Each structure stands twice: as C-alpha cells, then as structure tokens.
Amino acid sequence: MCMPYRKFVFFLLVVAIIVVATVFGSFGQESAKNVRIQAWGVFENYLLANQNHDVGAVSSLTRKLSDACLNPETESECFARMDYVVEVAKDLKEENFTNVWFDEKQIILFSDFKPDNDDVVSRYKGSYIFFIRDGNGNPQVAGLDPERVWSFKDNSESSGVLDVEEQLQNIIDDRDSDTIPDVYETCINPEEECDGTNPDKRDTDGDGWWDGMEEFVIN
Numbered sequence: 001m002c003m004p005y006r007k008f009v010f011f012l013l014v015v016a017i018i019v020v021a022t023v024f025g026s027f028g029q030e031s032a033k034n035v036r037i038q039a040w041g042v043f044e045n046y047l048l049a050n051q052n053h054d055v056g057a058v059s060s061l062t063r064k065l066s067d068a069c070l071n072p073e074t075e076s077e078c079f080a081r082m083d084y085v086v087e088v089a090k091d092l093k094e095e096n097f098t099n100v101w102f103d104e105k106q107i108i109l110f111s112d113f114k115p116d117n118d119d120v121v122s123r124y125k126g127s128y129i130f131f132i133r134d135g136n137g138n139p140q141v142a143g144l145d146p147e148r149v150w151s152f153k154d155n156s157e158s159s160g161v162l163d164v165e166e167q168l169q170n171i172i173d174d175r176d177s178d179t180i181p182d183v184y185e186t187c188i189n190p191e192e193e194c195d196g197t198n199p200d201k202r203d204t205d206g207d208g209w210w211d212g213m214e215e216f217v218i219n
Ligand SMILES: [Ca+2]
Pocket: 174, 175, 176, 177, 178, 179, 180, 181, 182, 185, 199
C-alpha cells in the first residue's frame, strides 16, 4: 500500500530536519575539536620555545613577553622564567585537556576536575590553559594554571543537608562557563572570597572578555 502524500511529505520533512541537525551538529563538534587541536599545538610549540630559550619564538606564541625578556641585561632572569614555565607545565598531557571553550577573542582548554581528597580537606583539582587570539584569529598563550584547586571544609555533619559529593559539586558548578564557580560569583558564602560577577553572564561588564579571563589573565 502506498504512503499517503501528506504523510510522505511529513516523512521527508522529518528526514531533512534530522540530516540538517546532524550535519550542523558535526560541524560544531568538528570546530571545537579543531580549536582544541590548534590551541594545544600552539601550547606545545610555546613550551618548546621556552625550553630552547628562543625569545623570538616565545614572543610570537604568547600574548605578552615578560619584561625581563625585553632587555638583554636581564637575559638570565628571562631564561629562568622560561625554565619555570617548562617546569610547571612538563606534566600536562594533551589527552587530559578534553574540554574547550572558545569565541572569536579567547580560548580556554581545561581538564576535567577530579576529586583529590585527604583526611582533612576535600578538594577538586584541574588545569587550565588560557589563550587570546591575535588579529588573524590564531591562539597565543595568555596564561597557565596547571593546578587549579577548589577546596572546602566538609560541613555535612553540621548542615545535615549536603553530603561530600554534593558539596564538591557545588564548589565547581559554573553555570555560565567562565571558569569562576557559581559560589564565587553569587557571594552566598560569607566565608569565601567573592567576585560579585554575574553567575549567569559570562562577560559581566560586556567588554568581550569572559569574567574568568579578566580575573586570571587580563588583569
Ligand atoms: Ca561562573
């Protein structure tokens, strides 16, 4: 029995929507993947340039060269800074940087935050690499946070409300994806330092830089 004409048109429409959604979805994924690969490549070259004390290469791969590297008289300090960068970054691995946020101005690569608890403190650890795009859109290394730690004192016994896992989750939840957890933007905990930025707005002041970029890189 033939499919009625209307049903057939409806069927075609559904197929078309699925195809378009799949194609656009894969473009989006591919784009994020490409940004991640490109940014990591820049970071690797940046580390190599630091390792080789290649001031020219570091300058082209980073947003801002250290003042010590602008003056030949402070070359030893410049090289010491380069060695420090290599030292703190040497254990970072590409396969851990599975996450990327990006727009036309900035890129953030970051690892999943993982629990790292001992008997006294509960905490999450993760790593960030910050990039700023140059005039051609190419990433330049702008900041490195190899071991970001979010920690808290377990108060599940006194509060009786949240267990440790829930408290951990609360301390890393970042609903506007700007690298500043909600608790540091909403100021709900008087014992914590607080930014007072908008937890639902990535770029609170509207200047194009995400709040986390401003706090950890730009300023
Ligand atoms: Ca946030």
